[in-house]
Amino acid sequence: MEDDNSTITEDIVYGEPIKFIILLIIEILSLICSLCILIFLCRSRLALVKKNLHNHFVLLLVSVTLINLTVDLPFTIAHYRLGYDEYRKISFCLWWYWIDYTLLVISIFLTAAASIQRHILIFNAHWFHIRRRRWLLHFLPIIICLFYPALFYLVVIIFYPCDYSNDEDDQSCIVPCYSDDNILFNYDWIINTAFPLITIIFANITLVIRVIRSMRKIRQRQVLTWKRQRKLTLQLFILSLLYIIGWVPSTVISILQSFLLPNLLDDIPQLDYFNYLTYFVCPLQPFICVFSLPELIKILKAYWKKIVHRAIVLPV
16 A cells, blocks of 8 residues: 555656656747747748738647647646646636637647638639638638637636536646536537548548649649649648647547447556647647748758858867
């Protein structure tokens, strides 16, 4: 019994160092990358954003990532460092869940919307030449992606009628009460997670098929245009692959646990590592978004050459 207590205490004191170190390194690198992208876009006076509609999603995804890195992820990293949540007040926990769920779902929705709009940008770009269609097909989905998750989780987490009580022995934040409501809980992961993930997968598979078919039919004078579109398609596909790897395993586990195997995580606790993958989706977004900004890549390559040149010349 004493050994069990010492093991529990040791886990609480030392936390999970490997998860902590990996997340911390990713956070620092992602923060640097996000700031580079935002500084570049601001220095260009957002001309690249206004010129290319797909850059709207780049700016929004990087902004969401920056908020996640500075407001949300540090508390998760602290949890893995300590082995428990340092702040466990009810008001803080509810706020933390709201900002965490909101940012994650906004990212998924934006990626799903970008996956659908890429079809239009590549095959029917003239649709966006009309202002009304541009607002209906481009800006309205973005507005929905930004405001719907925030309002939904504000209602089900902050305003949901529930009597919370602090348990001094509990080492983690309380779970929002709406998760005990089967209707709300199933609506949440089906509509806010499973549905956009399915949309991302289906939209990208069909996009790759359409691009391959169209490449066989194009004329020689259209080769340069299609090479550029092919790069954009590849960038979006990699971003979508990140969401598929990060979210599909945990979503499948949630489905199995909700309908078929309610004690799945209790029987196989190692499956919880798949939930750990979701923490990497937002921090890794900026590294993929960089490839949609070739001007920034040129600047970064130039700086890198200068650094390498100085490192070689100075010792001599």
